[in-house]
Amino acid sequence: MSSALVWIRRDIRLHDHHALSCALEKFDKVYLCFVFDTKILDPLPEKDKRLTFIHQGLREVSTHLIEHGSDIEILHGDPCEEIPKLVKSLKVDALYYNRDYEPYAIKRDTSVTKTLEERGIQVKSFKDSVLFEKEEILNKQGSVYKVFTPYKRAWYEKFMQVYSGEVPQYSFKYSSLAPNKIKKSISHHDWHKALGFKEDLPPLTGGTSEARKHLQKFKGHIKEYEKARDFPAMEKTSNMSPYIRHGMISVRDLLRRGLEDKSSGHQVWTSEVIWREFYQMILSCFPHVQKKCFKPEYDNIKWLGGTKEFKAWQEGKTGFPIVDAAMRCLNETGMMHNRLRMVVASFLCKTLLVDWKKGEKYFALKLLDYDLAANNGGWQWSASTGTDAQPYFRIFNPTSQSEKFDPDGEFIKRWCPELKGFSKKKIHEPSKADMLEQADAKCTLGINYPHPVVDYKLNRQKALDMYKEGIK
Ligand SMILES: Cc1cc2nc3c(=O)[nH]c(=O)nc-3n(C[C@H](O)[C@H](O)[C@H](O)COP(=O)(O)OP(=O)(O)OC[C@H]3O[C@@H](n4cnc5c(N)ncnc54)[C@H](O)[C@@H]3O)c2cc1C
Known part of the structure; x- marks a missing residue:
């Protein structure tokens, strides 16, 4: 029986998940894991709302998997050590994950890939958090765009060319989920103590179902978005940013909402989602911006x-x-x-x-x-x-x-x-x-x-x- 491990990172969801969908199609048995990375966690203060938000999202994923006889393994440590250890103990043939474009993540993923490939494990990464990454959108001179408006125009052209204007969606096959052998589930009530943190409730609850509720509510506001979006007291924006940041909803879910109508509100909102892709592309192509001025x-x-x-x-x-x-x-x-x-x-x-x-x-x-x-x-x-x-x-x-x-x-x-x-x-x-x-x-x-x-x-x-x- 073939088996794979899917490493969940900033994509805490089960639906419309590129790496997971491909693993479930290809392998007989698919395990999932998430690592609370000590390199990221250690410098944080004792209370951090993001940890509670992430926990809420993971708990929802875990509950859903348990209902289908599986679960997600939660680790705490350095992923460069934890992932190879888990791959070894599960004896899987492959590691699948979605790409992350931050310099730290690229370094981490390169290191994990090298360790595993040296052991003969197949490692495959997927484009998931954007529709177009890095150098997929270039100007006539073959360079990346540095100005948003022409980038957006080219983004739409590429979207028609590659996807014929239809936002893609990745399927989910339950029958390939690995049976649950996990001893300590994320639902454990003392999860935050185990990580050395105190629980700190965020104003929005983490998880896919909450993300969907907010996106559904926003359906009622999107037509007025162009006018209302600048007035903080009105609270008429989508609140999608923490959910898309942690991948509790997919960028394709957002684009489907933005492209379902041609009202000015829909167009301006979709444009904001494309701004997000623009900045992801800028960081990938010009990583010096992390420490220095772009100019x-x-x-x-x-x-x-x-x-x-x-x-x-x-x-x-x-x-x-x-x-x-x-x-x-x-x-x-x-x-x-x-x-x-x-x-x-x-x-x-x-x-x-x-x-x-x-x-x-x-x-x-x-x-x-x-x-x-x-x-x-x-x-x-x-x-x-x-x-x-x-x-x-x-x-x-x-x-x-x-x-x-x-x-x-x-x-x-x-x-x-x-x-x-x-x-x-x-x-x-x-x-x-x-x-x-x-x-x-x-x-x-x-x-x-x-x-x-x-x-x-x-x-x-x-x-x-x-x-x-x-x-x-
Ligand atoms: C100084 C500064 C810092 C910012 N820091 C962040 C950050 O750390 N994380 C973050 O997600 N956004 C950041 N933004 C962009 C923007 O303020 C937030 O995305 C937005 O306020 C989130 O609210 P919303 O989900 O209701 O947005 P909506 O107005 O409903 O927009 C929908 C989605 O489009 C994307 N988006 C909207 N505006 C922008 C933008 N200007 N740049 C990139 N993506 C955008 C977000 O994913 C957002 O969820 C920053 C903007 C500024 C000026």
Whole structure:
């Protein structure tokens, strides 16, 4: 009887799973495993919502497999050691997995592949988390695209050419699942203690069924997406990012939803899903972005902002309400609306004059949907150092962004309740409120809410000079 092991990583689901589907078709007996990687886990704090989210997703996979007489093996350690050990003990003929484009993952997978191939084990990797990877989409000169709009056009052309406009779907064959021999299931109630963590519940529950519920709910909002997507208080985006990050839903599920209608909402939303692919491609083709600016001339910028400004930003105590509300929301929930990510990222580099890499690192620690490619792309776009980035002299004014995208201050009031008493106008800029207005609002600046940590106008000019000097 032939057998294979499928290594689940950032694809915690059973349906529409490329590697799993191919293994189930080809082999008589298919085992599944997941490794809690100590190299990733060790630097994390004791509480991390992502671990609970991943656990919830794995538990759902396990429950489903147990119902069909199988299960998923959960390991804890270094995958470069754990995977070869498991392959040996199960005596399987092959290891199958879906590709991951992050530099650490590529190094890890190359090492595991080498170890196993030296032992005569077949190792096969599959494209799953994107429709088109790396150099599959090239311009007429044979180079990869560095600008999104022509990339998107070429993406659609390729989609028609390769898939005739039909999103592919991978099947699942239950009869090939290996019988359950696993002693300790993921459902074990002390799972987090075994990993050395404390349980920390995320605002969204992990797992495919929850992902599907959110995607179904979004069906009711997608037509209004183009208009509603920029208003954080409305909560009209899909919330798919943590699910797609951990592969609890497939990118093909998202594309099927986006392409099922031609409304402007459907088109704009599909375009966002293609942005995700664009940044995955950028990371694969230009791995230097992980540590440096995409545009090398921006590496010379001498950032003027210090610890005081960075700390105020992290804690949501800058004295700029929209920024503080967004950062407090991130700290509490691990989530942040896209418009606010752009506002706080631009604010950190172009108003507080702090290196974007520090902000990127902080987001990496906090975001439930943290994804190296999308996070790095978003930060480099905001800092004007990346592909397709806005020019450095385009600086978001936090007050006008707030007035435009949170006109009634609804989002601000949710996260900075001390500002509730201010008028619709002053809530965006309480530093402009006189003593009487502060008394009426029961909020004294410097006591109940901080004074602005910097002077916006002054720092705007400093930012322009800092960038100009750096890139000359
Ligand atoms: C500074 C900064 C950092 C970011 N960090 C991350 C990150 O770590 N992980 C992450 O998934 N997204 C990141 N984004 C992109 C975006 O903010 C989130 O994908 C989006 O807010 C998720 O909410 P949603 O699922 O409701 O999105 P929707 O608006 O419903 O969009 C649908 C899907 O499209 C993709 N998407 C949407 N916008 C973008 C974008 N600009 N870039 C890439 N993919 C996109 C996501 O997978 C998202 O789930 C970042 C953006 C910025 C400006």
